[in-house]
Amino acid sequence: MLGTRLDLDRIHTARRRIDPVFLDTPMYSCDALGRGLGCAVSVKLETANPVRSFKGRGTELVTSLLAEQGRTAVVCASAGNLGQALAWSGRRRGLDVTVVASRRAPATKLDRIRALGAELEVVDGDFELARERAVDIAQRRGIRLLEDSLDIETCEGAATIGLELAGAPFDTVLIALGGGAMATGVGYALKALAPGTEVICVQPGGAPAMTRSWHERRVVTTESADTIADGVAGRYPIPAVLDDLLAIADDAVLVQESSIIAGMRLLLEHAGLVVEPSAALGVAAVLEDRDRFAGRHVVTVLCGSNVDLDAYHRWVRD
Incomplete structure (x- = not known):
């Protein structure tokens, strides 16, 4: 089609x-x-x-598949909304969620990521630097990297x-x-x-x-x-x-x-x-x-x- x-x-x-x-x-x-x-x-x-935000639709799909596969952890870079959604969906399924975000992201988004139980790492720089850091974490820990839009x-x-x-x-x-x-x-x-x-x-x-x-x-x-x-x-x-x-x-x-x-x-x-x-x-x-x-x-x-x-x-x- x-x-x-x-x-x-x-x-x-x-x-x-x-x-x-x-x-x-x-x-x-x-x-x-x-x-x-x-x-x-x-x-x-x-x-x-x-x-x-709409991001929960995608993170629900990702985390349900990870849970079926027996995976226990996932990391993403986020401008804020994806991180919140991944934290919410991951918590429901017992996954350890790490979110990397820019220090420039709105404080309200960062606060909600923490409140939902995710490990939050904040970097000095923009989203692209956060994405690089998330890749590094995934490789170092051997965990799933969730890449918005690419996945x-x-x-x-x-x-x-x-x-x-x-x-x-x-x-x-x-x-x-x-x-x-x-x-x-x-x-x-x-x-x-x-x-x-x-x-x-x-x-x-x-x-x-x-x-x-x-x-x-x-x-x-x-x-x-x-x-x-x-x-x-x-x-x-x-x-x-x-x-x-x-x-x-x-x-x-x-x-x-x-x-x-x-x-x-x-x-x-x-x-x-x-x-x-x-x-x-x-x-x-x-x-x-x-x-x-x-x-x-x-x-x-x-x-x-x-x-x-x-x-x-x-x-x-x-």
Whole structure:
């Protein structure tokens, strides 16, 4: 069907492995938000679960497989949300979880990783340095390294969102783009089950590596990432994930920081939702190109709500 690493049968199997607490998240048409944006808007609320992000779908799949294999430990690098999800899923199955994160990650995310029982190692540097350290730990301890987006379970776990979206009446889905797990997973499921759906990936202009790579059809890296959307601030796209994205996405766009903040404010004012910056990327895309979406019915996946409240208050009040 689609020339990717993903498989629809495995995605259906993944759904049966994932704790139901992460499945069938709320989705509804938000008329007030739609009036503010000039199009019909539905929101898919991936924040309504114990780790407040979509990442639990993938970590449930990974940890269930590790437990079946008799494995006892796992390590990952995380900007925050994956680490929380892995800690939650690993604790349920008696796994020792180590998370490596950047000291720049929001304190609220780091605190929740610790609270969920994971061993947290904080490095000076960005996510890419954390990833290098996680690789080193996995090799030294001989344990499983979970690599977000590269490990197909993270993509196919996220793809279960697409299964839930496939029967709904809309024509465009807006998906936050970072490493690519959610974009490739959700996009794949929709292209398989609702091929007429337009899949648009949205990334901050301050962290554009994957979007530039999609447009140039080759891996493009950046020397730095500068965005409040910490959850999608990678600099080194994974070649296999880019190949999947090229087969799935209809477009990839960049948005400004001011639009991300405006999107967060609109979600608070019109939907009563507190979200982290990455979750507002879809709304930001509509704000920057209203004519493109006028008269259409779009769905935006609200991927996380683990936000530092002090920073959030500064953003939405300014």
